[in-house]
Structures are given as C-alpha cells and as structure tokens.
Amino acid sequence: MSEIASPGQLRSAFLRWALFIVPGVLFLGFFSGQLGGSGAGNPWFMELNKPSLYPPPALFGIVWSVLYVMMGIALTLVVTARGAAARGAAIVSFAVQLALNLAWSPLFFGAHQITAALVLLVVLDAAITITIILFRKVRPLAAWLLLPYLAWALFATVLNWQFREANPDGAVGADIAAVLNPAAGKAI
Known part of the structure; x- marks a missing residue:
C-alpha cells in the first residue's frame, strides 16, 4: 500500500478542513x-x-466577511500541508495574529480605547506580515490570500490613527499614550 495520498484524497481532506476552519x-x-x-x-x-x-x-461588514473567508482558506491550505517544515510555526503565527485581530473590536468599540487599539493594530500589522512570510514557506497561495488582509489592516491602522487625531477627547487611551511618551503624559 502506498503512503502517498491521491489527488482526490488531498482534495477531500482540504474540503473537510475547509468546512470547519x-x-x-x-x-x-x-x-x-x-x-x-x-x-x-x-x-x-x-x-x-x-x-x-x-x-x-x-463596507466594513462586506470587506471583513470576504477577508475572513480568505483567511480561513489560507489557513486550511497550511493545515492540510502535512509534512511542511514551517507548518507548525505558521499555524501558531496565524493563531496569534487572529487573537490580536479579534481583540481590536472590543478594545476600540467596547472599551473606547482609541490609542490602545492603534498600538494593537501596529502589532497586528507586524504579526500578519510574519504570518504571510511563514505561510509562503508552506504554501505560497496561502500567503497570497493574506495580502488583501494585510492591506486592509494597514488601512485600518491609518484610519484608527485618524480617529485618534480627530477625537483627542474621545481617545480614552491617553493613559497608554502617556506610557509610550512620558513627556506628553505630563502635559495632559
């Protein structure tokens, strides 16, 4: 019996994982x-x-829905790449960036922390970039699928920064800004 999976078996495994992920x-x-x-x-x-x-x-609901589907497909491509050297690191990296992504909305909208949400987005941008690099080592198509997500996250970072600039009194995250820039904290 051969240990190599047939193309049909590979497609079937991909579909099973995709239906879950x-x-x-x-x-x-x-x-x-x-x-x-x-x-x-x-x-x-x-x-x-x-x-x-x-x-x-x-536009936000539409774009995020499409991006989450693309992220899920990218993750499925990596999860089903059994035996790939960077597979484990790529999956962990994806989980980290997804956790950061999921934390933004409660931080910005729920806790009203505009500055902290901006800092989170900068970290998220770096985490997405690392994930893309690792996904590329496993499956280049998976990395390509994450590029629109990175572009949108970078746009969100700029938008978050603009919200902070337009709403200095609404930036409840001023305490975070004071930590990042102590001189500014004394002026507040």
Whole structure:
C-alpha cells in the first residue's frame, strides 16, 4: 500500500478542513464585532468625529466577511500541508495574529480605547506580515490570500490613527499614550 495520498484524497481532506476552519474564522470575526459593540449601534462611536478617510459603514461588514473567508482558506491550505517544515510555526503565527485581530473590536468599540487599539493594530500589522512570510514557506497561495488582509489592516491602522487625531477627547487611551511618551503624559 502506498503512503502517498491521491489527488482526490488531498482534495477531500482540504474540503473537510475547509468546512470547519472557514466558518470558524468567520464566526470568530463576527463574534468579536458583536462582543465589541461595533458599528452604527454604538452610541460612543456615533458621537466620534469621523475622518474623511472613513468609508461607508456597510463596507466594513462586506470587506471583513470576504477577508475572513480568505483567511480561513489560507489557513486550511497550511493545515492540510502535512509534512511542511514551517507548518507548525505558521499555524501558531496565524493563531496569534487572529487573537490580536479579534481583540481590536472590543478594545476600540467596547472599551473606547482609541490609542490602545492603534498600538494593537501596529502589532497586528507586524504579526500578519510574519504570518504571510511563514505561510509562503508552506504554501505560497496561502500567503497570497493574506495580502488583501494585510492591506486592509494597514488601512485600518491609518484610519484608527485618524480617529485618534480627530477625537483627542474621545481617545480614552491617553493613559497608554502617556506610557509610550512620558513627556506628553505630563502635559495632559
């Protein structure tokens, strides 16, 4: 009996994993948004000054849904790449960046921590970049699938920064800014 899987077996394994991973990633993203109270239903957010770069609110749900599906497919490609040298590190890296991603909405919308959320996004951008590098070592297509996610996360970082600039009084994360820049903290 041969130990090499047939193409049909590989496709079947990919589909089985995808049926679990893709909805799981999508659900976690949805749950994070609900937990954080994101969007138009959040009175605190509605009172914030919106920067000119802020897109129509409906766009966020559409874009994040597509990105979470692409992330799930990318993760499935890596999970099913049994025997790949960097597979374990790539999966751990994905889990770390996903945890950071899921923490942003509760931090920004729920805790009203604009500055802390900005710091989190900078760390997330680095974590996504590391994940892309590791995914590329396992399956290049998986890395390509994460590039739109990195682009959107970078856009979110700029947008978060603009929210902080437009709402200095709404930046409850000023305590974090004081830690990052003690001289600014004394002026507050």
